[in-house]
Amino acid sequence: MTGNQAHSKLDGYWDRAGEQGYGQAMYRSSDVEAHVRGRLWHIAVDIAGALGVPEDGHVLDLGCGDGAFANQMLAGRYAVVDGIDKSEAAIKRANAESRGLVNYRAVDLVTLDYDTLPRYDAAFLIGILHHVKQATPDIVRALALRTDKMIVLEPNGSHLLRKVMEYAPSYRAAGEDGFRSKDLMAIFAVAGWRTEIWRRLNIFPNFTPGSIYRWLRPLETRIEDSRLLKALCTVDMYGLTLAR
Numbered sequence: 001m002t003g004n005q006a007h008s009k010l011d012g013y014w015d016r017a018g019e020q021g022y023g024q025a026m027y028r029s030s031d032v033e034a035h036v037r038g039r040l041w042h043i044a045v046d047i048a049g050a051l052g053v054p055e056d057g058h059v060l061d062l063g064c065g066d067g068a069f070a071n072q073m074l075a076g077r078y079a080v081v082d083g084i085d086k087s088e089a090a091i092k093r094a095n096a097e098s099r100g101l102v103n104y105r106a107v108d109l110v111t112l113d114y115d116t117l118p119r120y121d122a123a124f125l126i127g128i129l130h131h132v133k134q135a136t137p138d139i140v141r142a143l144a145l146r147t148d149k150m151i152v153l154e155p156n157g158s159h160l161l162r163k164v165m166e167y168a169p170s171y172r173a174a175g176e177d178g179f180r181s182k183d184l185m186a187i188f189a190v191a192g193w194r195t196e197i198w199r200r201l202n203i204f205p206n207f208t209p210g211s212i213y214r215w216l217r218p219l220e221t222r223i224e225d226s227r228l229l230k231a232l233c234t235v236d237m238y239g240l241t242l243a244r
Contacts, residue, residue: 063128067094
């Protein structure tokens with residue numbers, strides 16, 4: 001398969017996901033979807049608060065997908081929110097559900113001229129960088145000229161089960177290829193970013209059945225707090241500022 005064919009398949013996958021909604025496309029259980037997305041989204045906003053992002057500020061949701069995070073979380077907290085994603089189908093859905101509270105635009109994040117963007121109080125990158133893995137160094141370097149704060153959510157690329165699952169057809173169709181945390185933090189550092197906050201969270205992969213979720217949920221924070229067991233967590237979250 002050529003590079004253009006691979007990108008075409010990825011674009012098709014995310015357009016279909018955008019049409020039906022990412023939550024429905026990516027999760028086996030609605031209970032797991034509500035728990036994982038709701039909890040991690042709140043933590044992302046909490047990290048932004050810890051970095052000092054003002055609530056009357058202008059923020060960017062880069063790789064906003066179907067707009068669920070921007071519409072449900074960011075629009076109610078910040079004065080101005082911009083959402084950018086490559087999938088026109090996802091942006092169409094985002095606009096339909098935004099009630100005009102978020103400024104959405106469909107554009108390829110790899111070829112985007114970041115110099116055309118305004119200055120932001122913060123940029124949120126929620127699960128996008130591993131989908132543009134080769135371009136990640138350039139993207140985070142370009143963002144350093146547009147903001148001095150980033151909140152990043154990425155899959156834990158050191159999670160053995162997840163890395164195995166990335167060979168499954170559904171994961172390959174979505175272009176899943178998670179970063180190891182040390183590799184991603186090195187990319188941030190080279191681009192001038194300092195990691196202020198790093199948390200490893202969430203024990204529920206997207207395919208977790210609801211019955212298993214309900215059994216394991218009381219153990220989640222204990223696992224996250226354990227130096228040994230937190231390796232089982234599936235998500236890394238970062239709060240970053242520009243190194244002075």
